[in-house]
Structures are given as C-alpha cells and as structure tokens.
Amino acid sequence: xxxxxxxxxxxxxxxxxxxxxxxxxxxxxxxxxxxxxxxxxxxxxxxxxxxxxxxxxxxxxxxxxxxxxxxxxxxxxxxxxxxxxxxxxxxxxxxxxxxxxxxxxxxxxxxxxxxxxxxxxxxxxxxxxxxxxxxxxxxxxxxxxxxxxxxxxxxxxxxxxxxxxx
Numbered sequence: 302x303x304x305x306x307x308x309x310x311x312x313x314x315x316x317x318x319x320x321x322x323x324x325x326x327x328x329x330x331x332x333x334x335x336x337x338x339x340x341x342x343x344x345x346x347x348x349x350x351x352x353x354x355x356x357x358x359x360x361x362x363x364x365x366x367x368x369x370x371x372x373x374x375x376x377x378x379x380x381x382x383x384x385x386x387x388x389x390x391x392x393x394x395x396x397x398x399x400x401x402x403x404x405x406x407x408x409x410x411x412x413x414x415x416x417x418x419x420x421x422x423x424x425x426x427x428x429x430x431x432x433x434x435x436x437x438x439x440x441x442x443x444x445x446x447x448x449x450x451x452x453x454x455x456x457x458x459x460x461x462x463x464x465x466x467x
Contacts, residue, residue, distance in 0.1 A: 306345055309345070310341070313337075313341060314330070314333070314334050314337075314341075315330075318330040318333065339402060339403070342402055343400075343401075343402035343403075346400060346402040346433075346435065347374070347384050347385065347400045349459075350384075350385060350398065350400050350433050350454075350459070351372055351373075351385060351387075353459060353462060353463065354367055354369070354372060354385075354387055354396070355372065356462075356463070356466045357462070357466075362452060362454075362462065363452050363454075365429055365452055367387075367396070368389050368392060368394060369387035369388055369389045369394070369395075369396065370388065370389050370390060370391070371387070371388055372385070372386070372387040373385075373386060373387075374386065375422060377421060381418050381421055382418075383397055383398070383399070383415070383418050383419065383422070384398055384399055384400040385397070385398030385399075385400060385431065386398070386422065388424060388426075392426075393425065393426030393427060394426055394427045394429070395422070395424050395426060395427070395428055395429070396429045396430075396431050397415065397418075397419040397422065397428060397429070397430055397431065398415075398430070398431035398432070398433060399411055399412075399414070399415040399430075399431070399432050399433070400433040400434075401433065401434045401435060401436075402435045403434070403435060403436060404435075404436055405436055406434065406436050406437045406438050406439045406442070407432060407434035407436070407437070407438045407439070407442050408438075408439045408441065408442050409439065409441040409442045409444075409445045411432070411442070412430075412432060412442050412445040412446055412449070412451070413445065415430060415432070416430065416449060429450075429451070429452065430446070430449055430451035430452070431451065431452045431453075431454070432446055432451055432452065432453045432454070433453075433454045433455075433459070434453070434454075434455060434456075435455075435456050436455075436456075437455045438453055438455070
C-alpha cells in the first residue's frame with residue numbers, strides 16, 4: 302500500500318507540475334499541494350478504513366460482527382455519495398459508513414445525512430451505520446450515533462485496531 306500511495310501522490314501532484322519544478326518553482330507547487338492535500342488524504346483515509354474492515358472480516362469491531370461479500374463506495378445520479386458500503390447478500394447485512402478527514406469534529410448533521418443517504422440504497426436487510434472521524438465527534442453526534450446503534454471510530458481507535466492485528 303505504501304508504494305501505491307507514493308505513486309498516487311507522484312501522479313497527482315508531482316508529474317503534472319514537473320515543468321514548474323524543473324524551472325525551480327517549488328514554492329508554487331508546494332502551495333498547490335497544500336490547497337488539495339486534505340482532499341487527497343481524505344480519499345486515502347477511506348481506503349485505509351476499507352483495509353481495516355477487510356482485516357476484521359469475520360471478527361468484531363466494538364461488538365459488531367464484520368461480515369461482507371463486497372466493499373466499496375456508493376453514489377447515485379442525484380449527487381448522493383456514501384464513502385463506504387460493505388454488504389453481505391446471504392446474511393442480508395450492510396454496513397454504511399461516513400469517513401471524515403477534517404480538522405473539526407464530526408457533528409450530528411453528518412450523522413443525520415448518512416442516515417438519510419443510507420435509505421436511498423435499495424437493500425432489504427439489517428443496516429449498521431459506521432462513522433469515522435480523524436478529529437473525533439461532538440457530544441451531539443455521539444448521542445445521535447448511540448440512538449441509531451451505530452459504530453464510531455476516531456483516529457486513536459483505528460490505530461489500536463490495526464495494532465491488534467499485527
């Protein structure tokens with residue numbers, strides 16, 4: 302994965318700016334990278350969470366059994382997008398996740414938005430909502446997640462879950 306992320310970074314930021322770098326305009330390229338780095342890392346963070354779920358296949362995270370046949374993202378023609386969808390057609394279970402790489406805590410609005418978007422997926426079975434935030438959660442968000450019996454993970458918990466598998 303490290304090599305993949307290195308090449309993704311190279312092709313996203315370095316290669317398109319090769320001429321500027323060759324001309325000594327590293328400061329301009331540095332500013333371009335800073336402008337888009339959080340968005341870029343956010344997509345990598347989504348991949349890391351998918352890897353975590355794959356590692357925990359047929360195991361539990363915070364008391365929830367992780368068992369899926371397929372994993373990916375979901376979107377529709379109306380611009381609704383869900384960061385993570387992992388489902389099992391045989392057991393009729395689906396995990397729907399919101400993954401945030403932001404410097405502020407996830408608020409209840411993001412929780413309610415995932416609840417709304419998850420209803421757009423035409424899946425008959427048991428839904429489990431997963432909320433992942435680099436910067437944690439507001440008290441209101443945690444209360445709302447608890448109400449819907451969702452799972453929440455912050456960066457420290459993610460690190461601990463990876464440590465347990467090594």
